[in-house]
Amino acid sequence: MEGKTQKTCRFCQGKGKDPFELLSALSTCQVCAGRGVIEVKEPSRECVFCGGSGVYPNTRLTCTVCNGKGFVTVPEKSVICSSCGGTGAEFESGLPCLQCGGLGVCRAETRKGR
Numbered sequence: 001m002e003g004k005t006q007k008t009c010r011f012c013q014g015k016g017k018d019p020f021e022l023l024s025a026l027s028t029c030q031v032c033a034g035r036g037v038i039e040v041k042e043p044s045r046e047c048v049f050c051g052g053s054g055v056y057p058n059t060r061l062t063c064t065v066c067n068g069k070g071f072v073t074v075p076e077k078s079v080i081c082s083s084c085g086g087t088g089a090e091f092e093s094g095l096p097c098l099q100c101g102g103l104g105v106c107r108a109e110t111r112k113g114r
């Protein structure tokens with residue numbers, strides 16, 4: 001029960017159909033299996049890498065960071081990723097940031113003192 005939220009599938013925008021009709025116009029959405037909704041573990045937030053669209057930028061593929069859901073689960077105590085500045089993408093390559101995995105945030109250091 002605890003820790004999961006149902007959200008509208010961003011890849012198909014809740015329609016349950018493949019938005020790009022790659023195989024056929026009747027193809028079901030591969031992200032939500034045609035249900036139109038997906039489940040995300042909390043704490044969740046919109047995927048910064050694809051802007052919550054579920055689509056890998058400039059492609060017709062599912063976003064590799066959120067797997068097409070448009071939402072990602074982030075660490076409970078998180079800080080803005082210093083490597084990508086919170087965009088989730090590497091500046092030069094445009095690939096998902098290696099440090100945060102494209103989340104835009106990293107687990108906050110829990111170490112105390114120095």
Ligand SMILES: [Zn+2]
Pocket residue numbers: 009010011012013014015016017029030031032033034035036037
């Ligand atoms: Zn879907």
Ligand SMILES: [Zn+2]
Pocket residue numbers: 047048049050051052053054055063064065066067068069070071
């Ligand atoms: Zn994404």
Ligand SMILES: [Zn+2]
Pocket residue numbers: 081082083084085086088089097098099100101102103104105
């Ligand atoms: Zn990063």
